Amino acid sequence: MHNAYSQEIGPAMPGWSARPWPGRGPMEGDHCRLEPLDASLHADDLYAAYHLAPDDRDWTYMSSGPFPDRASYQTYIGQASASQDPCHYAVIDRTSGRAVGSLALMRIDPGNGVVEVGHVAFSPLLQRTVAATEAHYLLMKHVFDELGYRRYEWKCDSLNARSRRSAARLGFTFEGIFRQAIVYKGRSRDTAWHSLIDSEWPARRAALERWLVPGNFDEQGRQIQPLDAMQDRIPPVRR
Template identity: 65%
Template sequence: MTVQAGAFNEFDQPVGPEVPAWKPRAQPPRTPLTGRYCRLEPLDVERHARDLYEAYACAEDGRDWTYMSTGPFSDFEAYWDTASRQAVSSDPLHHAIIDLETGRAIGTLALMRIDAANGVIEVGHVAYSPLVKRTRAGTEAQYLLMRRVFDELGYRRYEWKCDALNAPSRRAALRYGFQFEGIFRQAIVYKGRSRDTAWFSIVDGEWPAISRGFEQWLTSENFDRNGRQRAALADLIAAARA
């Protein structure tokens, strides 16, 4: 990985590129985002909690929660308590994923560690039920948040972090166009365990190509009559970058 230098200062030291007329960015708004297959809404326990609990209950076991700070949930009341805390939080700012075909909430994800002064933000708390995994809606949900961060709000850096042992999450980050940056050792203690954290990012200069890859992947023409993709997202992003 190369380190970006813009020029040399009066002491002949390399310094980073200038960012002309930089201003702090706005906080993410609590407004919906609508795509072809899903809508993202700020989490609301009255509207979303029952749908989400039932969607998560479709899983055969609790493995989806191994690397999450919450869950699994023994009953609806336990999930309601967690969702109630998440719904009033502004950072993380949790969103429910609404399936446009059914109108039901089928998963959640959040914008978090919001550093508006420097234009840096993270996507996290990604809790996909079996109803949203490996679907167009699941991929589009990620794209809608990215588009808000880069195109609407003008942030410079978008981060993905996960337990370094969480292989599915690491694969997902690469599929979505994130670049692996390294491992922060013993970064977190959660559920009584030590966590090494894998860091990934997208920066604003990379976003146009990644956006084109998502848009191409999400078109109806990219899927056959059985719903199978014709071109993989990672391949489309790689082609757009080339």
């Protein structure tokens, strides 16, 4: 597309308006539920769940933690619960009814329809489970289908290999490295950027929904078809 001066410009956005702020109601799945983080409801469950880990490696690339005692975690979760941006959600296991992790929407930009997922803190009770993937699916669905955002971002320390693998598995596109972007925990961070945009979401949603069907798991709950294989079958979106 070109303007009156023959300069190439981006696609027009007729009728575009600012998107709503992320909702605070529950998001229900088959394996988990997302609900607004509440220190009075979730602190005990989450503190206990995180301390099932044998060491503190899960906090290495987080801006917060680890929390050496209940008081320090209570202070953190009190502040997180009151925050509007980041907007934190607890992940509730549907079987036990207990909070087993949390994640957040952050850097919320309604005017441009852009939001980032971050502060992903999944306890050993949630890691590598169907509920962990479903939690991400529920938040993506809220952002794209219910709020109508255009861009969903995933950023992490470029050295955080596990986070980068998770982004790829969920269907995010790697966009590059921002060098020396942040100083945290007394060290420099190069930040890896990933994104998912609205034109890609229908195919990514279909892959996630195919993966989540009960028939994709054996009697022991092990996946039959991996999610990344389903994502690989999706052709790239042409713009």
